[in-house]
Amino acid sequence: MxxxxxxxxxxxxxxxxxFFWLFVxxxxxxxxxxxxxxxxxxxxxxxxxxxxxxxxxxxKFCLPFVLSLLVFGLIFHFMQLFGRxxxxxxxxxxxxxxxxxxxxxxxxxxxxxxxxxxxxxISMEKRIGLITMKSAFQKGEKILSRFSWYLNxxxxxxxxxxxxxxxxxxxxxxxxxxxxxxxxIENSNRLLKNRYLHLYEVNE
Amino acid sequence: xEIHKGKYRLxxxxxxxxxxxxxxxxxxxxxxYLRGDNGFGKTSFLEKIIIPALKTANLSYLYIGQDIRTxxxxxRALLSIRGFKVSDTDEVELLRLWxxxxxxxxxxxxxxxxxxxxxxxxxxxxSDAFIRNYIIVTHxxxxxxxxxxxxxxxxxxxxxxxxxxxxxxxxxVRNE
Numbered sequence: 001m002x003x004x005x006x007x008x009x010x011x012x013x014x015x016x017x018x019f020f021w022l023f024v025x026x027x028x029x030x031x032x033x034x035x036x037x038x039x040x041x042x043x044x045x046x047x048x049x050x051x052x053x054x055x056x057x058x059x060k061f062c063l064p065f066v067l068s069l070l071v072f073g074l075i076f077h078f079m080q081l082f083g084r085x086x087x088x089x090x091x092x093x094x095x096x097x098x099x100x101x102x103x104x105x106x107x108x109x110x111x112x113x114x115x116x117x118x119x120x121x122i123s124m125e126k127r128i129g130l131i132t133m134k135s136a137f138q139k140g141e142k143i144l145s146r147f148s149w150y151l152n153x154x155x156x157x158x159x160x161x162x163x164x165x166x167x168x169x170x171x172x173x174x175x176x177x178x179x180x181x182x183x184x185i186e187n188s189n190r191l192l193k194n195r196y197l198h199l200y201e202v203n204e
Numbered sequence: 205x206e207i208h209k210g211k212y213r214l215x216x217x218x219x220x221x222x223x224x225x226x227x228x229x230x231x232x233x234x235x236x237y238l239r240g241d242n243g244f245g246k247t248s249f250l251e252k253i254i255i256p257a258l259k260t261a262n263l264s265y266l267y268i269g270q271d272i273r274t275x276x277x278x279x280r281a282l283l284s285i286r287g288f289k290v291s292d293t294d295e296v297e298l299l300r301l302w303x304x305x306x307x308x309x310x311x312x313x314x315x316x317x318x319x320x321x322x323x324x325x326x327x328x329x330x331s332d333a334f335i336r337n338y339i340i341v342t343h344x345x346x347x348x349x350x351x352x353x354x355x356x357x358x359x360x361x362x363x364x365x366x367x368x369x370x371x372x373x374x375x376x377v378r379n380e
Contacts, residue, residue: 025271147274147277154278154307155265172278172285175284176277176278176280180277
């Protein structure tokens with residue numbers, strides 16, 4: 001069982017490293033056509049693995065980051081910063097790479113189950129740490145849309161300046177998510193440790 | 205603002221509302237209690253019908269949701285970017301700060317707030333000066349009339365299950 005888990009996790013990590021080596025830092029980085037194809041494939045995979053709704057909400061989450069990247073790219077392009085004339089093309093590539101790599105990483109990591117972590121030949125302390133991280137990030141992902149919903153109800157965040165209110169909303173979203181993950185990780189970790197210690201004592 | 209009587213369908217929540225009476229949020233001060241068993245769509249009614257109607261009417265409102273523990277993270281974040289030091293602030297104080305700094309609101313919506321704070325008269329004390337209408341989802345039999353009755357007319361609206369077509373629930377919404 002242990003060997004099978006190590007093999008499975010090894011394959012997952014090799015795939016992740018290969019993806020980043022090929023498309024993010026390596027030979028296919030420059031090709032906008034390939035980046036577009038990778039983006040389409042990864043999004044399609046995400047729809048099949050989860051749902052269309054989930055894929056759309058993920059894209060919505062990425063949108064402000066992609067848009068700000070695009071705005072800076074356009075500014076740099078028209079300024080011809082550092083004498084470069086390829087800012088626009090480079091920015092477009094990054095606009096595809098960012099969501100592709102995020103979604104790809106997310107999909108691959110969902111193939112690692114709690115049972116896999118439990119079967120890893122590492123100390124219980126480390127297993128609890130990994131389980132806590134996995135659980136917190138899964139919850140964090142689900143809670144994002146609810147946070148976003150609440151933030152949309154706050155009149156404080158609705159101003160005549162749409163860009164300003166959107167930026168404030170995203171700042172709140174990130175802070176809320178950080179606070180949530182911080183507390184969630186701490187609580188889950190304490191809970192798991194207590195349960196493990198209790199079971200250990202009972203079995204002793 | 206008024207929500208007219210008629211049929212309202214929430215496809216993705218499998219709910220079909222038949223609103224028997226117009227729901228009025230006009231200038232008269234009022235406290236509307238939404239009552240009914242679990243699963244009859246009170247929260248969906250708030251989030252999918254009342255809140256969008258308030259937004260369309262450009263009527264400023266405050267909404268405290270049923271999952272208040274989740275909402276508090278967003279309130280903490282909101283108050284932080286407004287410059288308040290809220291790192292050690294408890295949940296009641298967070299709510300007080302938020303309500304105190306939202307005096308442009310005219311409608312306050314509470315969804316099962318009494319589940320967390322059975323005695324929630326403090327909410328009325330904080331908001332009575334500027335809130336015109338309260339909308340409250342509750343499972344408790346009695347109204348918090350002591351705190352609001354003097355200035356607010358109370359209306360009880362009941363959610364009743366009429367029938368179930370497959371997964372679709374037909375709910376009647378009527379004033380008592």
